[in-house]
Amino acid sequence: MTRRLELDCAALNRLMPMHLALDAAGGVISAGSTLARLIPEAGEEGAQAGDLFTLRHGAAVTSVPDLLAGGGRVHLQSRLRADLAFRGLAVPMGEGALINLSFGIGVVEAVSRFALTEADFAPTDLTVELLYLYEAKTAVLEELRAMNARLQGDKVMAEEQALTDALTGLRNRRGLDLAIEALGTGDFALVHLDLDRFKQVNDGLGHAAGDHVLVQVARILIEECRAGDTAARIGGDEFVLLLPGxxxxxxxxxxxxxxxxxxxxxxxxxxxxxxxxxxxxxxxARQAPEAAISELFAHADAALYAAKRAGRGRALLWEPWMESG
Structure with missing residues (x-):
């Protein structure tokens, strides 16, 4: 004995919010709430499946048997929205058919595009579980991306700190060496600058005053530097300027x-x-091998001490005679 089951539209909609119930002529008897939200015309009186959908490969939906052919598995493309396609299962319902539709593998994109929520799917639909997993995966990936960005930022900061004098913010000796390596083959000037009377400040007013003076000196050097110049502190009150071009x-x-x-x-x-x-x-000078760079530093030092012997407060260009002074 076969029992006949009947469901009202409310119960059917709760079980299958993306269903489409058709009569024998392909007229829409009922459309699930989610489907009707995506295709409002499906919920209008007198709607016809053939006006709303085509079968896979663009074939028109001309009759209910079209939908039930091939075991009832269907792929429907909306005639009204080119970006909206469904897959589903059609079963006989009296002389008509009942079709339960889904987004298939495009569900994640559809949820995002149409702002769907859990309420748009049946509670037992595995889509809901898929969405939970997708949200969890997305949250984990976002956290991993954020962590990677933090780590990359920490790495950049650590590399920058390794090249920077902590007190003045100028390049340290390692930072200066890298700047010299990056010069290429162009002309440049190497300047060795030493402060006069700095020891008196340290001895008379203390190291806090000395540190304050060094910070002010660094500010002056930065203000006088062009883009591409390098200012470095290589000792207590010793500075080097690298001036390309x-x-x-x-x-x-x-x-x-x-x-x-x-x-x-x-x-x-x-x-x-x-x-x-x-x-x-x-x-x-021009860019030179490492051995020649050390010679350039020696020349700059010789010119510096010649400037100090000449009365301080001046800059001198290196000349060969300075090496013997």
Whole structure:
């Protein structure tokens, strides 16, 4: 004995919110709430399946047998929305058919595109579980991306700190070496700058005053540097400037003279006034092997000490006679 089961539209909609119930002529008897939201025309009186959908490969839906053919498995494309396609299962229902539709593997994209929620699917639909898994996976991936960004940021910060003088923010000796390596084959000026009377500040006002002065010196150097220049602190009160593109000594000497003039200006430290100056040695060169770079530093040092012997507060260009001084 076969029992006949009957469901009202509300119960059918609860079980299958993406169903489509058709009469023998292909007219829409009932459309699930989710389907009707996606294709409002499906819920209108007198709607016909043939006006709403085509079968796979564009074949028209001409009759209910079309939908039940091939075991009832159907792939429907919306005639009204080219971006909306479904897969489903059609079963006989009296002389008509009942079709339960889904998005198939496109469900995640559909949920995002149409702002669907859990309420748009049957509680027993595995789609809901898939969405939970997708949300969990997305959350994990976002956290991994955020963690990777933090780690990358920490790495960049650590690399930057390794190349930076902690007190002044200028490049340290390692940072200077890398800047020299990056010069390529162009002309450049190497300047060794040493502060005058800095020891008196440290001895007379203490190391806090000395640190304050060094920070102000760094500020002056940064302000006087062009894009591409490098200012480095390589010792207590010793600084090096790397000036790419310098082919003639006069422009470089003018720039260093301006820096020395600014260093001679009074520096306030609380109620006290700190007075320093600067002396510098300059050498012009082209990029050279490491051994030649050390020779350039030696030349810049010789020019610096020649400037100090000449009375301080000046910059001198290296000349061969300075090596014997």
């Amino acid at each position: 310098m082919k003639a000594p006069e422009p470089a000497l003018r720039r260093i003279a301006r820096i020395i003039e600014r260093l001679s200006e009074p520096i306030a430290f609380g109620a006290e006034i700190c007075r320093i100056g600067g002396s510098a040695g300059l050498v012009l």
